[in-house]
Amino acid sequence: MHEILRQHDIGMAKMNKISDAKNRIQHSLDSISKLPFDIQKKSVQYRMGLDSAFNWLTFADSHMETWMNEFNMDSLKDDQEKQIKYFESEKIKISHVNDEMISSLRKADSLLRKK
Numbered sequence: 001m002h003e004i005l006r007q008h009d010i011g012m013a014k015m016n017k018i019s020d021a022k023n024r025i026q027h028s029l030d031s032i033s034k035l036p037f038d039i040q041k042k043s044v045q046y047r048m049g050l051d052s053a054f055n056w057l058t059f060a061d062s063h064m065e066t067w068m069n070e071f072n073m074d075s076l077k078d079d080q081e082k083q084i085k086y087f088e089s090e091k092i093k094i095s096h097v098n099d100e101m102i103s104s105l106r107k108a109d110s111l112l113r114k115k
Contacts, residue, residue, distance in 0.1 A: 007094040021108040056104035
C-alpha cells in the first residue's frame with residue numbers, strides 16, 4: 001500500500017507539469033496558426049509533433065484521473081490474500097501511469113525545445 005501511495009504522489013507531482021506543457025504546446029500551435037501560410041506549410045511536421053505530444057499528455061493525464069477514480073484503498077479488506085493481489089495489481093497500474101506521464105513530458109519537452 002505504501003508503494004502505491006508513493007507512486008501516486010510521484011504522479012501527482014507531474015500533473016502540474018503536464019498542464020503547463022499542454023498550455024505551452026497550445027500557445028505554440030496558436031502562434032504557428034498566425035504565421036503566413038508559406039511558413040505554416042513549412043512547419044507541418046512540427047505542428048503534427050505538437051499535436052501528437054498534446055494528445056499523449058492528455059492521455060497520460062486522463063489515465064491518472066481514471067486510476068484515481070477507480071482505486072479503492074479499502075477494497076477486499078476482509079480478505080487479506082485478495083487484497084494483497086489487488087494492491088499488487090494496482091501498484092503495476094500506477095507504475096504504468098507514471099511511465100506514461102514521464103514519457104509524454106519528455107516528448108513534449110523535446111518538441112518545445114526545438115521552437
